[in-house]
Amino acid sequence: xxxxxxxxxxxxxxxxxxxxxxxxxxxxxxxxxxxxxxxxxxxxxxxxxxxxxxxxxxxxxxxxxxxxxxxxxxxxxxxxxxxxxxxxxxxxxxxxxxxxxxxxxxxxxxxxxxxxxxxxxxxxxxxxxxxxxxxxxxxxxxxxxxxxxxxxxxxxxxxxxxxxxxxxxxxxxxxxxxxxxxxxxxxxxxxxxxxxxxxxxxxxxxxxxxxxxxxxxxxxxxxxxxxxxxxxxxxxxxxxxxxxxxxxxxx
Ligand code: PEP
Numbered sequence: 001x002x003x004x005x006x007x008x009x010x011x012x013x014x015x016x017x018x019x020x021x022x023x024x025x026x027x028x029x030x031x032x033x034x035x036x037x038x039x040x041x042x043x044x045x046x047x048x049x050x051x052x053x054x055x056x057x058x059x060x061x062x063x064x065x066x067x068x069x070x071x072x073x074x075x076x077x078x079x080x081x082x083x084x085x086x087x088x089x090x091x092x093x094x095x096x097x098x099x100x101x102x103x104x105x106x107x108x109x110x111x112x113x114x115x116x117x118x119x120x121x122x123x124x125x126x127x128x129x130x131x132x133x134x135x136x137x138x139x140x141x142x143x144x145x146x147x148x149x150x151x152x153x154x155x156x157x158x159x160x161x162x163x164x165x166x167x168x169x170x171x172x173x174x175x176x177x178x179x180x181x182x183x184x185x186x187x188x189x190x191x192x193x194x195x196x197x198x199x200x201x202x203x204x205x206x207x208x209x210x211x212x213x214x215x216x217x218x219x220x221x222x223x224x225x226x227x228x229x230x231x232x233x234x235x236x237x238x239x240x241x242x243x244x245x246x247x248x249x250x251x
Contacts, residue, residue: 030061129159
């Protein structure tokens with residue numbers, strides 16, 4: 001699958017879910033995409049254990065496969081870690097970096113996310129860099145400054161619109177069943193777009209911007225029609241291929 005900058009992105013983050021029998025979900029998606037007239041970048045991020053198998057069955061299909069995280073180094077004594085070079089070697093095109101569940105549970109700084117992303121770019125991988133504030137930050141009204149800082153600190157100088165996608169995922173909306181309101185999404189995506197443009201971070205261009213946080217087939221139509229929203233990063237709603245297909249149909 002080739003990343004097409006000019007069409008929406010629907011990305012499914014399976015998190016720590018999926019066994020070898022989940023092949024049936026992937027096969028269902030491949031079949032759907034084969035007959036689907038609407039164009040979009042559809043990508044599944046399975047756990048590392050399934051990447052090789054899913055790559056094998058998605059060869060020659062319109063379904064992309066990516067990794068949910070990576071190490072910042074190329075190789076070495078980092079037990080339990082997977083490097084961008086290995087992810088590339090397994091046939092992936094995309095990597096999610098800076099997901100809030102990893103930032104939080106492993107206390108990862110934006111500086112580290114930047115290093116991971118840079119290493120991915122050096123291996124010709126496209127990164128989805130995640131940013132998002134927690135509930136307390138939003139309640140204090142500090143969310144715009146917080147997101148600007150996360151963007152500033154997480155985006156490496158290797159980033160360009162071809163190799164980087166930004167995902168805004170407010171932590172309070174992830175896995176909650178309640179997405180952010182359309183107005184909140186609209187304002188934050190406008191803020192991100194203005195910030196990136198003003199800072200000339202992408203050379204007077206804007207990379208594709210995704211929203212993530214409890215996207216499902218009931219709200220995807222509305223969310224995907226918001227200004228500056230170029231797609232969705234979907235967690236729970238991507239596990240069942242029939243639900244995910246309904247979300248893809250909102251493009
Ligand atoms: C995510 O994990 O990136 C996510 C957005 O999860 P959910 O859709 O389940 O809120």
